[in-house]
Amino acid sequence: SHTNGTHAIKEHASLxxxxxxxxxxxxxxxxSTSAVIPAISLSTTYKQHGVGNHKGFEYSRSxxxxxxxxxxxLAAIESGGAYALAFASxxxxxxxxxxxLGPDAHVVSVNDVYGGTFRYMTRVAAENQxxxxxxxxxxxxxxxxxxxxFRPNTKLIWIETPTxxxxxxxxxxxxxxxxxxxxxxPLVLVDNTFLSPFYQSPLVLGADIVVHSLTxxxxxxxxxxxxxxxxxxxxxxxxxxxxxxxxxxxxVPSAYDCWLAQRGVKTLHLRMKAHxxxxxxxxxxxxxxPHVEEVIYPGLTSHPRNDLAYRSLSSHARAxxxxxxxxxxxxxxxxxxxxxxxxxxxxxxxxxxxxLTSTRLFTLAESLGGVxxxxxxxxxxxxxxxxxxxxxxxxxxxxxxxLSVGVEEEEDLVADVEQAxxxxxxxxx
Ligand SMILES: C=C(NCc1c(COP(=O)(O)O)cnc(C)c1O)C(=O)O
Numbered sequence: 001s002h003t004n005g006t007h008a009i010k011e012h013a014s015l016x017x018x019x020x021x022x023x024x025x026x027x028x029x030x031x032s033t034s035a036v037i038p039a040i041s042l043s044t045t046y047k048q049h050g051v052g053n054h055k056g057f058e059y060s061r062s063x064x065x066x067x068x069x070x071x072x073x074l075a076a077i078e079s080g081g082a083y084a085l086a087f088a089s090x091x092x093x094x095x096x097x098x099x100x101l102g103p104d105a106h107v108v109s110v111n112d113v114y115g116g117t118f119r120y121m122t123r124v125a126a127e128n129q130x131x132x133x134x135x136x137x138x139x140x141x142x143x144x145x146x147x148x149x150f151r152p153n154t155k156l157i158w159i160e161t162p163t164x165x166x167x168x169x170x171x172x173x174x175x176x177x178x179x180x181x182x183x184x185x186p187l188v189l190v191d192n193t194f195l196s197p198f199y200q201s202p203l204v205l206g207a208d209i210v211v212h213s214l215t216x217x218x219x220x221x222x223x224x225x226x227x228x229x230x231x232x233x234x235x236x237x238x239x240x241x242x243x244x245x246x247x248x249x250x251x252v253p254s255a256y257d258c259w260l261a262q263r264g265v266k267t268l269h270l271r272m273k274a275h276x277x278x279x280x281x282x283x284x285x286x287x288x289x290p291h292v293e294e295v296i297y298p299g300l301t302s303h304p305r306n307d308l309a310y311r312s313l314s315s316h317a318r319a320x321x322x323x324x325x326x327x328x329x330x331x332x333x334x335x336x337x338x339x340x341x342x343x344x345x346x347x348x349x350x351x352x353x354x355x356l357t358s359t360r361l362f363t364l365a366e367s368l369g370g371v372x373x374x375x376x377x378x379x380x381x382x383x384x385x386x387x388x389x390x391x392x393x394x395x396x397x398x399x400x401x402x403l404s405v406g407v408e409e410e411e412d413l414v415a416d417v418e419q420a421x422x423x424x425x426x427x428x429x
Contacts, residue, residue: 018077018198018316019269026073026262040259041065062247066258073265074218074228078192078210079314080203082233085246086226086258090193090213091116092251093227095124097156097189097211099249100241104130105155108146108186110170111135112163112394115383117191121158133158138175139168139305146178154184159207160191161200161312165342165378165402166395167296169305172312176206187238193217193369195338198272201314203232216369217339219264220271226253226261271371273320274407276336282405284333285414286343291351291421293344293399299337301330309337340368341403342378349398351424352377356401358423361408361416368404373413375403 016024029036044060057063067086074084087093094117101107109121113135125131136149138159157179161170176188189209190202196217202210212218214226231239246252253261276299283297298309313321321335345351355375356364362375366382376382379396386396405413 018314021076022073022268023266025076026069026071027266038066038069038259038262041255060255061250061252064255064258066255066262067253070258070262070265071228073262074197074212074214075230077265077268078197078203078230079201079316080232081210081230083231083235083239084228085239085242086214086228086253086261087246088227088251088253089225090191090211090215090227091120092249093211093213093229094120094191096242096245096249096251097209097229098125098131099129100238100245101131101155102129104132104153106132106134106151106153107156107158108134108136108138108149108154109158110138110160110163110168112166112168113158113160114164114191114193115378115385117158117160119385137168138170139163143174143178146175147182150179150182150184150186152184154182154186157186157188158191159189159202160194162194162298162338162340164194164340165383165400167194167298167340167342169298169308169312171308172202172205172207176208180206194340196268196272196369197314198269199276199314199317199338200312203230204314205312208232208235208238213369214261215367217272217275218268218369219261220268220370221260221264222367222370222372224253224257224260224264226257269316271407272317272338273336275339275405276320277324278407278410278413279339279341279403279405280332280334280336281410282403282413282417283341285417286341286421287333289418289421291346291425293346296342297334297337297340300334303334306334310335313337339405341405343401343403344397345399345401345421345424347399347424347428351427352399352401354427355420355424358420359416360419361406361412362403362420368402370404371407373404373406373408373416375401378402 046057048054071084075081121133134149159170179186179188187208190207192210193213193216210230212228286292286295362373365374379398383396
């Protein structure tokens with residue numbers, strides 16, 4: 001049932017499958033018009049029938065029908081979710097969560113995060129609220145090394161997995177168990193942007209908060225900038241605190257963008273299956289190419305943490321992957337695991353530039369998760385805000401190319417990558 005403060009989803013939602021929830025929860029026919037698809041409610045204010053006597057809406061920043069509906073859908077599809085809050089962008093979601101930690105807090109973050117997240121932590125929150133951030137290789141750190149990174153004022157562990165852009169995998173369940181056993185009991189947050197709620201359910205694995213750049217897979221059509229966070233039922237107090245900040249800071253999405261995102265999320269399950277199958281095929285083609293030094297795609301059987309990738313799959317993705325493996329067997333060389341691939345092209349910046357300007361279907365552009373395939377050079381583009389020394393330590397070199405594999409026809413994407421690799425290789429002939 002909806003309240004203005006927090007939106008706990010209807011009980012029945014948990015009984016339906018992922019795609020069914022995405023299509024039906026939050027999209028119930030309009031009770032007054034019976035419209036199957038909700039109207040776009042652009043009004044910024046609502047008539048009151050007496051002071052404080054209203055129908056649950058007072059002012060659009062504090063809540064509006066389209067945002068409430070989208071938040072209900074997001075809480076329903078992020079398994080284990082009960083509360084969802086939408087923001088104007090993934091970055092403002094990050095900012096709001098970090099603001100909620102208060103002054104002089106300490107955060108342990110995975111060492112490879114989106115450049116904008118790194119930038120906010122180290123150049124904004126550090127200055128504005130005295131945030132201290134320790135970047136740790138949470139993929140490889142031992143339990144004792146993780147525990148040693150905690151301080152008495154450690155309030156939050158920030159995880160991306162797979163990380164952007166080197167696709168490092170973090171064992172959410174392991175880190176959550178360590179955090180919840182530590183004296184300072186830091187909250188565990190997972191930025192689930194890269195896999196979307198379809199492939200990974202961080203709340204089920206023990207996380208306390210999930211954040212998404214909805215700009216990416218959830219909206220899925222490269223026409224909305226938005227973010228969201230989702231909390232489990234036992235964090236009602238944290239939901240209220242973040243709902244207060246959502247309204248007080250006012251970094252909220254428009255009703256129209258919420259309506260677009262609600263339309264996009266309805267096909268998320270279909271798109272993520274297609275993204276995954278296409279990405280596996282492109283990763284295999286890259287693996288076979290003499291012009292590629294290294295392919296990073298955790299769905300490949302050859303990936304060192306392919307077992308962790310499989311163990312971390314959501315229940316709905318596990319069903320899809322098991323069917324895929326049954327249908328394709330070992331010939332597939334792995335399983336679909338989201339649409340993101342990073343690879344190191346043989347050579348350096350020149351070869352990378354030639355590849356990126358030779359693709360016909362992969363558009364050279366920032367962002368990811370849309371139906372169209374995109375390609376970029378993190379070192380100079382999305383992760384340019386990370387100091388060169390840090391980038392070098394993380395392996396974000398001038399020959400590291402990141403692909404967001406879209407839902408075009410698989411054969412077309414494989415052919416496009418292969419011809420662009422040949423074009424890049426021609427530089428050294
Ligand atoms: C724009 C890109 N990333 C945005 C992003 C963000 C920020 O989301 P925005 O909606 O772009 O503000 C947060 N978390 C992750 C993992 C992200 O990848 C990019 O990597 O091309």
